[in-house]
Amino acid sequence: MGILEWFRRDDDQPDDDRTTISWARHRQDLVNAAGIGVARLRCHKDTWAYFTESMDKQSFRWDSGPFRAPAGQDITVEDGGMIVVPLSGSSLAGLLSFCRDSQGGVIGNWSEVQRAIGRRVEAAISAALERVEPANGDPTSSPMIVLDDRPAPVQAAADASH
Numbered sequence: 001m002g003i004l005e006w007f008r009r010d011d012d013q014p015d016d017d018r019t020t021i022s023w024a025r026h027r028q029d030l031v032n033a034a035g036i037g038v039a040r041l042r043c044h045k046d047t048w049a050y051f052t053e054s055m056d057k058q059s060f061r062w063d064s065g066p067f068r069a070p071a072g073q074d075i076t077v078e079d080g081g082m083i084v085v086p087l088s089g090s091s092l093a094g095l096l097s098f099c100r101d102s103q104g105g106v107i108g109n110w111s112e113v114q115r116a117i118g119r120r121v122e123a124a125i126s127a128a129l130e131r132v133e134p135a136n137g138d139p140t141s142s143p144m145i146v147l148d149d150r151p152a153p154v155q156a157a158a159d160a161s162h
Contacts, residue, residue: 020123
């Protein structure tokens, strides 16, 4: 596919190197993310370090302006290296944009690992944004994006194969 064909493609038909989330859905997710006061991202500390370091190194590739990493004291440390990171709506939109851009696109010297991380995290953010609605002043609710996939219990896996 040439560059002109890439720009003219059907938004709902992803390339093999792109996420399965359509461009139309991605654009709506950006709008939804921008409207959030605070979202929480639960992930491993190394995953968060990857994002902050990569976004800094790759800022020439994407618009990093909306993203602001929270201060260290605002990050909650949990057992097993897990952390909970509070993100403003603009920072969440910036992370979502970075994840999409890391999947290839016009400027695409991204590794398969970087593309896979971008696809997985974009999917997690998108799933959390499906459940978002105006808070109407309720300060106790905020979306939680969880990056903590685990193996299915052995019995559940055995039941699913029958």
